[in-house]
Amino acid sequence: MPNSKKTTTGSVSLDPLAIGIDIGGTGTKFGIVDRNGNVLFSSEISTRGHDEVESFIDELHNSLNALIEKSGGPGRIRGIGVGAPNGNYYTGTVEYAPNLPWKGIIPLAKLIQNKFQLPAVLTNDANAAAIGEMMYGAAKDMKDFIMITLGTGVGSGIVANGRLILGHDGFAGELGHTITIPNGRFHPGTGKYGSLESYASATGVTLTAIEMLEKNDTDSLLRKIPKGKLDSKKVYEAAIENDQLAKDVFEFTGKILGMALANFVMFSSPEAIILFGGLTKAGELILKPTREHMEQNLIQVFSNKVKILVSHLKESDAAILGASALVWEMKD
Amino acid sequence: MPNSKKTTTGSVSLDPLAIGIDIGGTGTKFGIVDRNGNVLFSSEISTRGHDEVESFIDELHNSLNALIEKSGGPGRIRGIGVGAPNGNYYTGTVEYAPNLPWKGIIPLAKLIQNKFQLPAVLTNDANAAAIGEMMYGAAKDMKDFIMITLGTGVGSGIVANGRLILGHDGFAGELGHTITIPNGRFHPGTGKYGSLESYASATGVTLTAIEMLEKNDTDSLLRKIPKGKLDSKKVYEAAIENDQLAKDVFEFTGKILGMALANFVMFSSPEAIILFGGLTKAGELILKPTREHMEQNLIQVFSNKVKILVSHLKESDAAILGASALVWEMKD
Numbered sequence: 001m002p003n004s005k006k007t008t009t010g011s012v013s014l015d016p017l018a019i020g021i022d023i024g025g026t027g028t029k030f031g032i033v034d035r036n037g038n039v040l041f042s043s044e045i046s047t048r049g050h051d052e053v054e055s056f057i058d059e060l061h062n063s064l065n066a067l068i069e070k071s072g073g074p075g076r077i078r079g080i081g082v083g084a085p086n087g088n089y090y091t092g093t094v095e096y097a098p099n100l101p102w103k104g105i106i107p108l109a110k111l112i113q114n115k116f117q118l119p120a121v122l123t124n125d126a127n128a129a130a131i132g133e134m135m136y137g138a139a140k141d142m143k144d145f146i147m148i149t150l151g152t153g154v155g156s157g158i159v160a161n162g163r164l165i166l167g168h169d170g171f172a173g174e175l176g177h178t179i180t181i182p183n184g185r186f187h188p189g190t191g192k193y194g195s196l197e198s199y200a201s202a203t204g205v206t207l208t209a210i211e212m213l214e215k216n217d218t219d220s221l222l223r224k225i226p227k228g229k230l231d232s233k234k235v236y237e238a239a240i241e242n243d244q245l246a247k248d249v250f251e252f253t254g255k256i257l258g259m260a261l262a263n264f265v266m267f268s269s270p271e272a273i274i275l276f277g278g279l280t281k282a283g284e285l286i287l288k289p290t291r292e293h294m295e296q297n298l299i300q301v302f303s304n305k306v307k308i309l310v311s312h313l314k315e316s317d318a319a320i321l322g323a324s325a326l327v328w329e330m331k332d
Numbered sequence: 333m334p335n336s337k338k339t340t341t342g343s344v345s346l347d348p349l350a351i352g353i354d355i356g357g358t359g360t361k362f363g364i365v366d367r368n369g370n371v372l373f374s375s376e377i378s379t380r381g382h383d384e385v386e387s388f389i390d391e392l393h394n395s396l397n398a399l400i401e402k403s404g405g406p407g408r409i410r411g412i413g414v415g416a417p418n419g420n421y422y423t424g425t426v427e428y429a430p431n432l433p434w435k436g437i438i439p440l441a442k443l444i445q446n447k448f449q450l451p452a453v454l455t456n457d458a459n460a461a462a463i464g465e466m467m468y469g470a471a472k473d474m475k476d477f478i479m480i481t482l483g484t485g486v487g488s489g490i491v492a493n494g495r496l497i498l499g500h501d502g503f504a505g506e507l508g509h510t511i512t513i514p515n516g517r518f519h520p521g522t523g524k525y526g527s528l529e530s531y532a533s534a535t536g537v538t539l540t541a542i543e544m545l546e547k548n549d550t551d552s553l554l555r556k557i558p559k560g561k562l563d564s565k566k567v568y569e570a571a572i573e574n575d576q577l578a579k580d581v582f583e584f585t586g587k588i589l590g591m592a593l594a595n596f597v598m599f600s601s602p603e604a605i606i607l608f609g610g611l612t613k614a615g616e617l618i619l620k621p622t623r624e625h626m627e628q629n630l631i632q633v634f635s636n637k638v639k640i641l642v643s644h645l646k647e648s649d650a651a652i653l654g655a656s657a658l659v660w661e662m663k664d
Contacts, residue, residue: 266507266509
């Protein structure tokens with residue numbers, strides 16, 4: 001096992017491992033992780049295409065079993081940590097997650113525990129990523145930071161005084177659903193108007209591009225893309241080809257994101273905001289307007305104090321690492 | 333000394349007392365408090381009318397000295413706790429407070445300590461009020477709550493996991509300055525547009541009334557009030573006389589406040605939001621629209637979970653009590 005630094009060969013006593021699972025709106029990533037944060041084996045399945053959560057867990061079980069066998073069998077696995085949108089650490093349930101196919105209250109930790117016959121613990125996917133960043137990434141040694149995941153949706157994990165803010169009920173940190181533009185864009189998953197997620201997610205970027213293409217008739221590379229095929233990646237590709245409309249899409253997205261970040265700063269005054277996920281690949285195209293508009297909306301006492309950092313962890317790793325870190329904190 | 337429960341008579345060993353000072357945009361309240369939270373003596377001076385902070389501290393010293401003498405002299409006072417807008421617990425300074433007459437960075441704790449020859453500790457006025465509520469008021473036994481002060485300005489103190497959120501630099505909890513209406517009303521103190529404070533403060537209520545009176549020509553009791561004499565109290569008095577325009581002012585204020593509270597809930601998921609200060613005297617006139625619009629903007633997972641409570645402490649007491657509580661935590 002060349003990937004594992006701490007495996008003792010020629011002995012039955014092998015260091016325990018943890019499984020980390022990151023359930024996203026589009027894909028579910030998972031890996032087997034050692035105590036030092038090395039992801040030994042990892043893979044991915046689609047979250048979509050399973051109307052029933054049981055069928056999703058069946059597929060997850062099949063895929064993970066292959067990795068478990070490679071790692072030395074279930075006896076080496078200490079437990080399973082799961083990050084999922086609207087995941088609740090206290091109850092182990094996923095409740096009314098707008099971006100997942102399963103509605104209502106899903107006892108996800110229990111279902112996984114029963115299927116794998118291993119102890120399982122659950123938290124919000126972005127909380128898991130924040131723990132991953134704090135233990136192994138850009139937030140190492142920070143006691144006050146906010147992690148924002150810019151993927152299919154917008155998630156967040158907030159750390160203050162060195163601890164995750166879970167809130168009274170375990171659901172704190174739903175910053176993607178804060179209202180940034182009152183009476184703004186409709187979010188079909190929540191039924192609310194003007195949330196950060198409706199603008200600053202991959203979906204939001206695509207919608208902004210469609211709106212801008214419809215609103216005026218300036219030339220744009222994006223007009224060549226068939227309707228229904230346009231996505232945030234294509235907007236990015238056009239923007240680096242210097243397409244003005246595509247650049248305007250990121251400028252607009254950064255403006256709204258920056259304004260929202262200013263509000264978050266005035267809440268918990270973090271040392272840094274760590275951005276993570278697909279949209280951060282647009283680099284300065286989105287970071288520059290985000291920084292500018294954050295500063296523009298901050299009162300003087302916060303001016304030029306708060307760093308905006310992009311996660312350096314491999315995209316899938318932060319959440320897998322964070323989820324797996326939950327396992328080491330489990331009681332025996 | 334009939335007000336003090338723990339004073340031992342006939343002995344030189346008397347229980348120590350603490351001074352609590354609450355510096356607001358308009359008035360500064362202060363009191364002498366025992367360990368059980370009894371405010372033994374209290375008084376007030378105006379914060380305005382002192383261009384130099386030294387002249388303010390001179391007047392504060394004169395007024396407080398009378399109370400100190402009544403309490404048995406400076407030997408009985410353990411220390412001074414101060415709550416002030418933009419007050420920083422870590423540095424003891426007040427920095428760029430938009431609602432105070434003194435600009436820049438003021439080393440307030442040090443100035444007070446030197447003048448009184450007593451140890452002094454400083455925090456944000458709303459943080460002090462939050463501590464007061466947690467120790468003696470509506471937030472007793474709560475570990476996760478947000479305190480919002482609706483006075484001349486809008487202040488806030490946030491408690492999560494049983495601890496005040498101070499942030500990386502000590503300035504967390506400036507919720508009054510979060511942007512609620514992008515490109516909205518100008519705030520002359522901060523130079524920013526659309527902050528919660530520009531709407532949901534006493535000043536904001538007055539401005540909303542003036543705007544509504546100018547925008548249309550419906551009849552209103554408020555038209556009889558000379559320009560420059562209109563204030564939030566007069567709007568309240570007209571509203572309880574069933575004046576439609578005055579009622580609309582509170583409806584509008586509650587709408588914006590409710591939307592902002594929804595965002596705060598999605599940040600830290602508190603058990604309750606405690607409202608405090610002058611505007612809460614409007615009761616259901618402002619609470620009803622606030623509650624409705626908070627619920628309207630919350631995603632399902634938070635629906636009908638978060639209590640909006642009005643502080644039961646005598647208005648001046650929460651901040652004095654909270655500020656004085658800082659003294660008991662001082663190191664010797």
